[in-house]
Amino acid sequence: MTMETATNGWEEGRRPPSRFAEGLRRNLPGYLFLSPWLIGFFCLTLGPALGSLYLSFTDYDLLSAPRFAGVSNYVHMATADPNFGAAMKVTFLYVALSVPLKLAFALAVAMMLNRGMRGLPVYRAIFYLPSLLGASVAIAVLWRQLFAADGLVNDLLWVFGIEGPSWISNPNYSLYTLVILSVWQFGSPMIIFLAGLRQIPADMYEAASIDGASKRRQFVKITLPLLTPVIFFNLVIQTIDAFKAFTPAFIVSGGSGGPINSTLFYTLYLYQEAFGYFRMGYASALAWVLVAIIAGFTALSFLSTKYWVHYDD
Amino acid sequence: MTTPIRLRNVTKRFGAVEVIRDLDLDIEPGQFTVFVGPSGCGKSTLLRMIAGLETISDGDLLIGGQRMNDTPASKRGIAMVFQSYALYPHMSVRKNLAFGLETMRMSRAEIDRRVNAAAETLQITQLLERRPKALSGGQRQRVAIGRSIVRDPDIFLFDEPLSNLDAELRVQMRVEISKLHERLGNTMIYVTHDQVEAMTMADRIVVLKGGQVMQAGTPLELYNSPANRFVAGFIGSPKMNFLDATASEAGIDVAGQRLDGIAARPAPGRLTFGIRPEHVEIGSGGGGASLGEARVDLVEHLGGTTVLYAVTPSGESLNVVAPGQQGIRTGDVLPLRLDPANAHVFAEDGSALRRSA
Numbered sequence: 001m002t003m004e005t006a007t008n009g010w011e012e013g014r015r016p017p018s019r020f021a022e023g024l025r026r027n028l029p030g031y032l033f034l035s036p037w038l039i040g041f042f043c044l045t046l047g048p049a050l051g052s053l054y055l056s057f058t059d060y061d062l063l064s065a066p067r068f069a070g071v072s073n074y075v076h077m078a079t080a081d082p083n084f085g086a087a088m089k090v091t092f093l094y095v096a097l098s099v100p101l102k103l104a105f106a107l108a109v110a111m112m113l114n115r116g117m118r119g120l121p122v123y124r125a126i127f128y129l130p131s132l133l134g135a136s137v138a139i140a141v142l143w144r145q146l147f148a149a150d151g152l153v154n155d156l157l158w159v160f161g162i163e164g165p166s167w168i169s170n171p172n173y174s175l176y177t178l179v180i181l182s183v184w185q186f187g188s189p190m191i192i193f194l195a196g197l198r199q200i201p202a203d204m205y206e207a208a209s210i211d212g213a214s215k216r217r218q219f220v221k222i223t224l225p226l227l228t229p230v231i232f233f234n235l236v237i238q239t240i241d242a243f244k245a246f247t248p249a250f251i252v253s254g255g256s257g258g259p260i261n262s263t264l265f266y267t268l269y270l271y272q273e274a275f276g277y278f279r280m281g282y283a284s285a286l287a288w289v290l291v292a293i294i295a296g297f298t299a300l301s302f303l304s305t306k307y308w309v310h311y312d313d
Numbered sequence: 314m315t316t317p318i319r320l321r322n323v324t325k326r327f328g329a330v331e332v333i334r335d336l337d338l339d340i341e342p343g344q345f346t347v348f349v350g351p352s353g354c355g356k357s358t359l360l361r362m363i364a365g366l367e368t369i370s371d372g373d374l375l376i377g378g379q380r381m382n383d384t385p386a387s388k389r390g391i392a393m394v395f396q397s398y399a400l401y402p403h404m405s406v407r408k409n410l411a412f413g414l415e416t417m418r419m420s421r422a423e424i425d426r427r428v429n430a431a432a433e434t435l436q437i438t439q440l441l442e443r444r445p446k447a448l449s450g451g452q453r454q455r456v457a458i459g460r461s462i463v464r465d466p467d468i469f470l471f472d473e474p475l476s477n478l479d480a481e482l483r484v485q486m487r488v489e490i491s492k493l494h495e496r497l498g499n500t501m502i503y504v505t506h507d508q509v510e511a512m513t514m515a516d517r518i519v520v521l522k523g524g525q526v527m528q529a530g531t532p533l534e535l536y537n538s539p540a541n542r543f544v545a546g547f548i549g550s551p552k553m554n555f556l557d558a559t560a561s562e563a564g565i566d567v568a569g570q571r572l573d574g575i576a577a578r579p580a581p582g583r584l585t586f587g588i589r590p591e592h593v594e595i596g597s598g599g600g601g602a603s604l605g606e607a608r609v610d611l612v613e614h615l616g617g618t619t620v621l622y623a624v625t626p627s628g629e630s631l632n633v634v635a636p637g638q639q640g641i642r643t644g645d646v647l648p649l650r651l652d653p654a655n656a657h658v659f660a661e662d663g664s665a666l667r668r669s670a
Contacts, residue, residue: 208412
């Protein structure tokens with residue numbers, strides 16, 4: 001290519017537009033349509049997130065300017081904060097109990113609904129309802145009433161001659177009432193399981209029944225393996241949700257995380273530090289540790305898929 | 314290995330809908346029986362009732378002389394190959410083949426022996442460690458058949474097993490299934506809507522329509538002596554020509570021509586005259602009966618044969634399969650004739666009139 005052709009059509013000293021500028025010009029209408037979401041993402045999500053990352057390295061009480069404190073918040077968390085350990089313990093126990101129980105319950109109900117019954121849409125809606133209501137303040141208040149010393153649960157137990165304790169005031173039981181509340185909100189994973197079960201061709205079960213496989217063997221050898229992509233999806237979503245759980249613990253314990261820190265969820269502790277004691281820098285550090293924990297669990301889940309998740313294609 | 318199947322007054326209802334009606338059928342030991350019929354005729358339902366995948370509403374199913382109505386599928390001594398193959402996608406071919414044997418709690422050594430033997434028979438040994446998704450349609454079909462063979466069943470059931478394969482592979486697998494039957498000698502029931510598959514594979518064909526047996530017999534019995542107009546039209550490709558006819562004391566008139574030499578002697582009245590396209594001859598000379606002239610609407614040159622789509626002067630369609638390559642063009646008007654021995658005559662209710670009648 002000669003110089004003449006290279007500069008052909010362009011004035012001396014003026015460069016042709018760069019690829020980026022050309023691309024921007026061509027795609028401008030697209031970016032304009034995207035702009036509401038982009039503005040929302042940068043201003044309301046990414047900006048505050050990066051701001052909180054910065055604040056996690058500071059001392060900040062909302063009233064005076066943040067003071068840079070290096071990694072002292074993280075060091076304090078790891079070495080000198082007994083409540084951090086307590087919150088971690090409660091949260092991990094809650095996740096470890098509520099997620100498998102909720103998934104198992106959701107799968108059991110989905111299998112029941114998948115057997116083809118009359119009025120299925122009605123049952124499906126009824127079973128899904130708690131998921132819509134469960135995270136609300138009203139249901140948490142109701143839960144508090146149900147499991148109180150003079151609540152409905154103890155009234156029912158009394159019919160059978162059992163004198164129940166005050167479930168939410170007793171540190172031995174309080175967390176489990178929240179686990180039950182979580183399991184009760186099985187609707188969302190149940191609907192996804194139901195969709196997954198519908199995807200399994202009926203002739204797989206017919207072939208297995210001709211082979212003499214019992215219902216239990218069919219469940220273990222066919223249903224569960226073919227459902228693993230759906231189980232994996234539900235596992236990740238529900239684990240993230242469980243780590244982030246806040247409202248039930250806040251309402252049931254009156255925001256204290258009590259009795260004796262037995263319902264001190266990680267997010268509740270974070271809330272106390274931020275809005276109870278105005279330690280915004282420390283609360284930001286707590287938030288980023290939670291992000292790291294959730295990211296770590298999610299990454300581990302994805303890495304484990306090659307050992308147990310069966311994708312058809 | 315060779316087990317007879319008897320169906321006695323078998324009925325199947327789904328709610329108020331009767332899909333199989335009072336059906337009687339005997340399937341002899343070692344026979345390759347094909348259930349054939351159009352969509353919705355009940356052929357797959359009948360097979361699934363024999364398999365134990367559908368309950369029997371009324372009547373009796375006897376396998377090897379034993380009433381099997383309430384016996385679970387796994388205890389009927391059957392194996393089934395599904396249209397969709399029904400292979401377990403999360404298991405290797407080896408595990409797919411072994412699944413039923415493991416369910417029977419067979420020893421590992423015996424499982425390995427049977428799986429390897431079946432794989433060798435079907436030439437899929439090199440595929441044993443693969444997953445179904447890594448197999449072609451034909452290979453999947455072989456695995457599905459292999460899963461049946463390893464169980465060493467008394468009866469093989471095939472539910473439209475070749476429908477998902479391309480034409481070439483279908484022909485190849487058809488031959489292989491026939492060879493398998495010759496080698497194993499088991500009773501086999503095969504469901505298809507493809508009459509060519511039925512004609513080429515069956516010892517005996519059962520033609521179904523509306524949940525009832527229209528005719529059961531050998532392929533050539535059905536071809537040469539269809540019991541009714543439905544069977545006559547269903548068996549054979551291109552399908553049999555049907556022309557309006559009138560019977561009188563003097564003889565049978567078809568397409569304005571008096572046909573002499575027809576063996577059937579029906580009572581005077583309206584009839585349907587049937588002649589297969591390959592039995593219609595072109596030309597006015599020679600023996601046989603004249604069908605008059607017909608105008609050619611379309612010509613298909615297949616090389617070995619030429620298919621003509623023609624119309625009679627009365628406006629009725631008449632197809633002709635002529636041997637070899639014919640220099641016939643659309644618009645030609647041809648004289649046609651036939652050998653009366655090949656003619657079929659059907660009463661108004663569709664039943665065939667016996668040639669000896």
